[in-house]
Amino acid sequence: MSAKVRVVENQCQGHGQCFIQCPSVFVPDDEGFVIPPEGEVAADLIADVRKAVDACPERALEFIEDYEGT
Amino acid sequence: MPVESADIAYDHASSANTTHPYETWEQLRRECPVAFSSEYGGFYFLTKYEDVCQAALNCEVFSSADGTATPPQPIQLIPEEVDPPEQRWFRRVLNPEFAPGAVSALEPKIRVIARDLMAKQRECQQFDFGTEFSLPFPRMVTMEVVGIPASDVENLSRWVGAMATREDIVETELAGISLFSYLQNLVTASRELGGGGLVDSLLHRSVEGRSLTDDEMVRMLVLLLLGGLTTTTGAISGMTLWLADHPEDVTRLRNNPEMIDSAIDEFVRHSSPISHIGRVTREEVTISGCTIPMGARVMLGFGAANRDPDQFERPEEVVLDRPPSRHLGFGLGPHRCVGLHLARLMIRVALEELLSSFGSFRVADRDALRFIGGEGRALISLPLSVSPLEE
Numbered sequence: 444m445s446a447k448v449r450v451v452e453n454q455c456q457g458h459g460q461c462f463i464q465c466p467s468v469f470v471p472d473d474e475g476f477v478i479p480p481e482g483e484v485a486a487d488l489i490a491d492v493r494k495a496v497d498a499c500p501e502r503a504l505e506f507i508e509d510y511e512g513t
Numbered sequence: 514m515p516v517e518s519a520d521i522a523y524d525h526a527s528s529a530n531t532t533h534p535y536e537t538w539e540q541l542r543r544e545c546p547v548a549f550s551s552e553y554g555g556f557y558f559l560t561k562y563e564d565v566c567q568a569a570l571n572c573e574v575f576s577s578a579d580g581t582a583t584p585p586q587p588i589q590l591i592p593e594e595v596d597p598p599e600q601r602w603f604r605r606v607l608n609p610e611f612a613p614g615a616v617s618a619l620e621p622k623i624r625v626i627a628r629d630l631m632a633k634q635r636e637c638q639q640f641d642f643g644t645e646f647s648l649p650f651p652r653m654v655t656m657e658v659v660g661i662p663a664s665d666v667e668n669l670s671r672w673v674g675a676m677a678t679r680e681d682i683v684e685t686e687l688a689g690i691s692l693f694s695y696l697q698n699l700v701t702a703s704r705e706l707g708g709g710g711l712v713d714s715l716l717h718r719s720v721e722g723r724s725l726t727d728d729e730m731v732r733m734l735v736l737l738l739l740g741g742l743t744t745t746t747g748a749i750s751g752m753t754l755w756l757a758d759h760p761e762d763v764t765r766l767r768n769n770p771e772m773i774d775s776a777i778d779e780f781v782r783h784s785s786p787i788s789h790i791g792r793v794t795r796e797e798v799t800i801s802g803c804t805i806p807m808g809a810r811v812m813l814g815f816g817a818a819n820r821d822p823d824q825f826e827r828p829e830e831v832v833l834d835r836p837p838s839r840h841l842g843f844g845l846g847p848h849r850c851v852g853l854h855l856a857r858l859m860i861r862v863a864l865e866e867l868l869s870s871f872g873s874f875r876v877a878d879r880d881a882l883r884f885i886g887g888e889g890r891a892l893i894s895l896p897l898s899v900s901p902l903e904e
Binding site: 456458459460462471475476499501 | 570605608609611612613614774775778836837838839840841843845846847849853854857
């Protein structure tokens, strides 16, 4: 079992809540929008990633559980 | 069946709604969440979190191009009063200037400004936190960020100060005219002579393959100069008022500085410095079962939405470790506050410097608290009694 986080296209407006909640996964680009994180979320970061997903006012982040890695 | 809204005669700038709007907002949310007020030529007023979100996210129906102030201001601000896709072109020019990396580079300068202002009050037993700190601090930081030449700071501070606090109508209007013509000259001079700073940097960025016109530059600069002033003042004063009344929260923040970053957004939610913002409908639209006609002015109650108990538990309280909340203190959708990272940084620096300057502080005179209202709502006079840190 693994988890991923997806950024809904064109929905990020750069509030930066995710950078505060989980800075090791969510990083801003030069304009302040989130760079879509790649790969699986490390197990010890899942709680923080969930907080970031819950904090996004634009609902631009989607937490995908039980992701079947390819 | 469309619900006919009765006239609630709500005036967002009235003294009652400026000083203590919460009971009115609560009653409206419960009894008439899509209300109609005949003030200012008539507008609808949304007070529920979900309704305000729906309107803020739908820029095609809820347009900003006819002004976001109620009543609308004489000059159209960029990008606040422009709709997408044009709005996005201007934001693309501004965003890099206010991105997290660019903003954090400013911290040392911002801290010096805060420290100098606080140092002046260290020997006092009592001072007005509004006049002495929460008003001048964002003003001085903004001048620094925009790159106003040192010789002009005094005049400009007076003008933006008058426009921000709006104490005298004539003075406010004259200040607006002076500011406008000053900025026109600043843009012309920067174009000819360069000069660095934000103005210079904006002049070198392109919008859809062309450079910004002088007129566009001025409309942007007015927004940058005024947009971050009383809003940040309101957040910092609101935070300080709460902490003055809740010393236990001061202790928690002192003992757990890692709480500060998320506490900042909670303070912004609680004070909601932009409490109201206007839109005009481009077509008929239904919100919570109520039909709003095309061409209607609609006021989005960010302040009311941020106190909606359906969205926030115990909304009237600052909960320092509140679980991440999708608050609307910085707005929502394409128009969300461009300066929010700068605002968060200023609020954090203000809080840290407040905690390291004084052992304790409390409200000295509750009758002297003074708010300004309208779209922005801010506590601008906050007399504090302070005691020094124990060594």
